Amino acid sequence: MSEALLQVKDLKTYFYTRAGVVKAVDGISFDLMPGKTLGIVGESGSGKSVTMMSLLGLIPQPPGKIVGGTAFFDGVDLLTLSEKEKRLIRGKRISMIFQDPMTSLNPYLKVATQLTEVLFEHERITSKEARKRAIEALEQVGIPEAANRIDHYPHQFSGGMRQRVMIAMALIAKPQILIADEPTTALDVTVQAQILELLKSLQKDLGMSLIIITHDLGVVAGISDEVLVMYAGKLVERGSADDIFYRTHHPYTQGLLKSIPRIDNDASELYSIPGLPPDPSKLPAGCPFEPRCSVSKDVCAQVGAVPVQSISANHESVCYRPEGGA
């Protein structure tokens, strides 16, 4: 088996606020293989974005603090790098795109500037060459008339186009990993599919790894090789896409699956997991999902780490429930 490109072990990021300690990420581990897609799924507040931003050092250090864990990328622990070293990686070897393309692009600068500055920062390149690469990047993501539109401002693009511009910006320096944080959430449903298609094809063309963060299992379905389900800062289930969708084990994952509206479903009401996500500063002592779990037992509420069950070779579930059944 080839060596993992990114190996995260037991990452813990806490926020120290006046309301108490918020354990946004509490012991997440995963491996990312070259050329593969990892999908991270969870409700808002589950810690998915914070995990990724911790890797890139984008968490404001007060009040946040990475209290533990390692993240090995190409032999180096990202979490121990200096700010200068982190900067060399951002945008060049690991890139990130964000949820809302409307606010994530600088409205006062031309698209050309925002694209070429990545190159100027990370490579020695002439402005002519940089502009050429920028136009190519825009063409690659499917912007028509790239040579003209490159001198436009973000507000002159539609939502889907802006997200494409963001993707172009992230890929222009040819990174090894692209992290997409809710890339389609702010977009129209029709555009969503296009963007996901685009990401998939770009990944293949560039041979890079992709991490997609989303709260929508449907988004993850067609595109991921491996899926990570998070809840309250902890991992609850991990496995291949098939494992998660066809051999679901954890009750939370099952709840998420049931919540996906289906066109062939006769039910009069849409299903949603009962209860609310927990207050991150006041987490339950035992299994964090227990208060909302329909199949919970007494043992689930007891203090202590929930055991990790190995369902199959690459499929884990953090649950007391024995494999295969109640």
Add this chain to the structure above:
Amino acid sequence: MYRYALRRIFGMVPVLLAVATITFFIMRLAPGGPFDTDRQLPAEVLKNINARYHLDEPLYMQYFRYMGSLLKGDLGPSFRYASHSVNDIISETWAVSASLGVAGLLYALFLGVSSGVLAASKPNSLRDYIPMTISLLGICLPSFVIGPLFILLFGIILNWFNVSGWEHPSDIVLPAISLGTMYAAYVSRLTRGGVLDVVKQDYIRTAKAKGLKGSTIMLRHTLKGGLLPVVSFLGPATAGILVGSFVVETIFNIPGLGRFFVQSALNRDYTLVMGMVLLFATLLLVLNLIVDLIYALLDPRVSYD
């Protein structure tokens, strides 16, 4: 955008006409005339003077006469300074006031923007509290308070500067500082607020995620949006500096427009007052147009068509 600018310029004309008319009638309808003060002039002399300046004609005739000469660019004779016309007085003094005003404005911008950026670079730290507290004081230090205090300190006690006059190049320093300090304070707070607002924005997070250097982010991304409130403020700021010059020129005995304006207001020198009012109005309208255009240049989302 040129069409917009032209439209604005054309729009100024009715406003200026309205201003001229309003000022004219206000001044003429006031009790007392420009020659009522001081010595009691014999009736014959008074009658001659009034005739010479057409003050004995019906009001509407005076109005048309004035408007007529306005259109020819002639602001009329000064009532008080008999041998000079308003145009003369203005052309002799405007350069002084202009250089003072520009100096004050530049001082305000430099001090304000740099302290605001400093404060915003590390919010809620000493780097923030010290400039902001000083700027709070600055807001409460109008030119007629700071001017005398500075004169006391730097002019009399320390004797670094001349206390009045406009001969030595260094004579511009104290007046410019007195004029600009209050506005430096406002600019400082606006810059700090503007920069902090921008820094919270998502696109700064994107810039960081692209691995850009801190200085690049500040200069290219943050300042462009962050300084917009300062640009907007330039309009009221120039108006304020204009008005502030009245006081500063009086205190420091500077032969500028402002001092003449105050004098002519106190003396009821109709034509001089109105000439200057028109000048100020035009100046401000033009400056506001320039500010709006600059704003449109900086913020591509703003379109005036």
Add this chain to the structure above:
Amino acid sequence: MTRAVNISAINKSTTPVSDDLSVEAGTSLWADAWRRLLKNKLAVVGLVYLVFVASVAALAPFLTVFSYEEMDLILGAVPPNDTHWLGTDDLGRDMLTRIIYGSRVSLMVGILATSVSVAIGVLYGAVSGYVGGRVDNLMMRFLEVLYALPFTILVIIVMVVLGRSIYNLFIALGAIQWMVMARIVRGQVVSIKKMEYIEAARASGVRPLAIIWRHVIPNTLGPVIVFATLTVPAVILEEAFLSFLGLGVQPPMSSWGTLISDGVSAMQAEMPWLIVYPCLTLMTTLLALNFFGDGLRDALDPKSSKD
């Protein structure tokens, strides 16, 4: 056009207001605001100082030993000592007394002129905003013409024309500030107009004037109060400015502005106390007003953009 400057943005407070993370059972808006205000230490200090200054001003006749206009030409100007805590001016008048009586004038002008501007501005803005259409356009156009000149120049003209009495001063100052108030109120009214309870009132047949009085105006109170509080120091400053130039308060009455002006002419003769104390008094009062106004604004609208 984006030129209009948000006055409250200029006066942004730097004091962090502590977040109250626990949700309280519904208290009235005013009680909430009052609580928030009290937490802002600078605002409280400002308020206390203002109350102190106002009380001293109000009780002046009982507190002062000397008269503010009684001259002692033999004494002349003396620096601060035990009898005259802040010294005397060149006509032998006690400075402390003059400053205290000056505060009566300055504060009175500030409050009265602000009230005038509030009254006119709210009415003008509310009507313009509510009626809308051509009337609104016309009213706003008229305002624009007036805006073309800096307020001070207009005040100077008015003062020159109407004569330099103190009542004219109130009117002149108030008549200038109302324009800014009118703009703000109109903006508020325009957005309130779109709210549903206005629809409801209209649908039930309430007359427009009644709607304006009963629904629109109470809901604009927030920004109006805040702006009024911030207008007071602006007016006091204007008055000081005018008095300094000789166009404001006339002798024998004195305000802080005239005192500063007198102090300036005396400076050549090296009598710094004649200028330092009036300046300090003006400065501290303005500071207190600004602190309080900032705090009030933060208390009434915690969402207003802060650090």
